[in-house]
Amino acid sequence: MKPLYDVIIVGGGPAGCATAIALHNLGVNNTLVIEGSDYTAPRIGESIPPNSRELFEKLGIWSAFSAQKHAPCLGSYSSWGSDKLGFNDYLFNPQGNGWHLNRSAFDKFLAMQVEKLGGALLKNTHFANLSQEQHPYPIKVTLRNKAQIRCRFIVDATGRSAKVARQFNAKVRVEDQLVAVSGYFEADDIIAKESYQQMTLLEAVDYGWWYLAHLPNNKVIVTVASDAAVIKQKQLKSTDAWQHAMHLTQHISPIIAQAPPSNLHTWIAQSAIMDPPAAQCWLTVGDSASSFDPISSQGIYKALNNGIEAATAIKAWLDNNAQEINQYRNAIGHSFINYLEQKAFFYNQEQRWPDSEFWQKRQGPP
Ligand SMILES: Cc1cc2nc3c(=O)[nH]c(=O)nc-3n(C[C@H](O)[C@H](O)[C@H](O)COP(=O)(O)OP(=O)(O)OC[C@H]3O[C@@H](n4cnc5c(N)ncnc54)[C@H](O)[C@@H]3O)c2cc1C
Structure with missing residues (x-):
C-alpha cells in the first residue's frame, strides 16, 4: 500500500472493479481498490441479461469472461398477472443468451482483471471513515486497521451500505421496504x-x-x-x-x-437512490448510487455500466474538467426515474389481488 493515490475505490464488487478497470483503460493507473471480503462468502444476484456482453466488451474483458464458462440463462418463466406460466425467452435476442453467474467466482474474476491490469486491490481490508484537509491529496482515508492513506478522488462502491457517501452527508431516498x-x-x-x-x-x-x-x-x-x-x-x-x-x-x-x-x-432489496449520487471529489457507483428491485435483474448490469461512465467523469475531473461529474450525477437521477416508471408498469401487470397492500403500494404512479 502506497500513501497517496489519485483515486481510491471502496468496495470491490462489480461496480468497484468495473470502475477500476475502466479507469486503467483510460490511463488512470494510480488507483487502489479496498475490498472488505476475500470473495468466499455467498453473494446475491445471479442472472445477467444478454446485453451485458456489450459492457464486457467495453471493459475489454469479454474473452476472459467467456472463458469463465458461466451457465447460460435462456430466459424466464413467470406466473405474473395470471395463474398460467408465461414464457419469455432470449431466443430472438441478437446478442444470444444471458447468464446464471456463480456470483462469488464472478466478483473474484473481476478483481483478478483489475490486478492483471496492474491495479492495486486489497482484500480483507475495511474502510472505516474519512476526513478532508488542505493537502494536494485532500481526502484522508482511515482503514479499520487504523492505517491511513490519501487520495484526490474517492469512489463509493460499497453496495447498499454506501459507507463513503454517508461520510459526505449524502442521504438515501428509499422508495419501498x-x-x-x-x-x-x-x-x-x-x-x-x-x-x-x-x-x-x-x-x-x-x-x-x-x-x-x-x-x-x-x-x-x-x-x-x-x-x-x-x-x-x-x-x-x-x-x-x-x-x-x-x-x-x-x-x-x-x-x-x-x-x-x-x-x-x-x-x-429496497429501491433507493443516493441524494446526491456525486459531488466534487467523490461519487457513488452501483447499488450505493441507486438500487433496483431484484425483479429487474438489472443490478449487475447497472453496476458495470455505472463503473464505465464514472471512470470517464473521474478522468475528466482529474484533468480539471468538473462538468462531467455533474453530468454523471444527472444521469444517475434520470436512469432512476426511468427505472421507477418501468417498475410501476411491471407491477401494474398483476391485478389479481386489488386488496393486497403489497400490490397496492407498487401500482400507483411512481
Ligand atoms: C434478492 C436479490 C436478488 C438479486 N438478483 C439479481 C439478479 O438476478 N441480477 C442482477 O443483476 N442483480 C441482482 N440483484 C442485485 C445485485 O446483487 C446488486 O445490484 C449488485 O451486487 C450491485 O453491485 P455493487 O458492486 O454495487 O455492490 P455489491 O455487490 O454489494 O458490492 C459491494 C462491495 O463492497 C464491499 N464493501 C462493503 N463495505 C465495505 C467497507 N467498509 N470496506 C471495504 N469494502 C466494503 C463488499 O464486500 C462488496 O464486495 C439482486 C439483489 C437481491 C437483494
Missing part, C-alpha cells in the same frame, strides 16, 4: 425438470413474489420477496414458516418437493 429471504437447495434433491435448468422461474403471490434459479455447483436458489412488515408478520425468516409458504406456491413448490433448504439468507 422490500426484503428478500433466500433458501438454497441441492439440485439433486429437487424434482429435476430439464426445462427449468437454464431458466428463471418467477411466481407472484398475494403478499409478494417468489423466484427460483439454478446456480452453479449444483445448487438451486429459491427466494421470497415482500415488504419488511409482511416478512416479519409471516415469520418468513424462520425455516419452517418459509418452507410452509413455499409449499403453498403453485409453480415453485412442485419442483422443490419436500426437500428442506440448507440455510436461509435475508437481503435488503
Whole structure:
C-alpha cells in the first residue's frame, strides 16, 4: 500500500472493479481498490441479461469472461398477472443468451482483471471513515486497521451500505421496504425438470413474489420477496414458516418437493437512490448510487455500466474538467426515474389481488 493515490475505490464488487478497470483503460493507473471480503462468502444476484456482453466488451474483458464458462440463462418463466406460466425467452435476442453467474467466482474474476491490469486491490481490508484537509491529496482515508492513506478522488462502491457517501452527508431516498429471504437447495434433491435448468422461474403471490434459479455447483436458489412488515408478520425468516409458504406456491413448490433448504439468507432489496449520487471529489457507483428491485435483474448490469461512465467523469475531473461529474450525477437521477416508471408498469401487470397492500403500494404512479 502506497500513501497517496489519485483515486481510491471502496468496495470491490462489480461496480468497484468495473470502475477500476475502466479507469486503467483510460490511463488512470494510480488507483487502489479496498475490498472488505476475500470473495468466499455467498453473494446475491445471479442472472445477467444478454446485453451485458456489450459492457464486457467495453471493459475489454469479454474473452476472459467467456472463458469463465458461466451457465447460460435462456430466459424466464413467470406466473405474473395470471395463474398460467408465461414464457419469455432470449431466443430472438441478437446478442444470444444471458447468464446464471456463480456470483462469488464472478466478483473474484473481476478483481483478478483489475490486478492483471496492474491495479492495486486489497482484500480483507475495511474502510472505516474519512476526513478532508488542505493537502494536494485532500481526502484522508482511515482503514479499520487504523492505517491511513490519501487520495484526490474517492469512489463509493460499497453496495447498499454506501459507507463513503454517508461520510459526505449524502442521504438515501428509499422508495419501498422490500426484503428478500433466500433458501438454497441441492439440485439433486429437487424434482429435476430439464426445462427449468437454464431458466428463471418467477411466481407472484398475494403478499409478494417468489423466484427460483439454478446456480452453479449444483445448487438451486429459491427466494421470497415482500415488504419488511409482511416478512416479519409471516415469520418468513424462520425455516419452517418459509418452507410452509413455499409449499403453498403453485409453480415453485412442485419442483422443490419436500426437500428442506440448507440455510436461509435475508437481503435488503429496497429501491433507493443516493441524494446526491456525486459531488466534487467523490461519487457513488452501483447499488450505493441507486438500487433496483431484484425483479429487474438489472443490478449487475447497472453496476458495470455505472463503473464505465464514472471512470470517464473521474478522468475528466482529474484533468480539471468538473462538468462531467455533474453530468454523471444527472444521469444517475434520470436512469432512476426511468427505472421507477418501468417498475410501476411491471407491477401494474398483476391485478389479481386489488386488496393486497403489497400490490397496492407498487401500482400507483411512481
Ligand atoms: C434478492 C436479490 C436478488 C438479486 N438478483 C439479481 C439478479 O438476478 N441480477 C442482477 O443483476 N442483480 C441482482 N440483484 C442485485 C445485485 O446483487 C446488486 O445490484 C449488485 O451486487 C450491485 O453491485 P455493487 O458492486 O454495487 O455492490 P455489491 O455487490 O454489494 O458490492 C459491494 C462491495 O463492497 C464491499 N464493501 C462493503 N463495505 C465495505 C467497507 N467498509 N470496506 C471495504 N469494502 C466494503 C463488499 O464486500 C462488496 O464486495 C439482486 C439483489 C437481491 C437483494
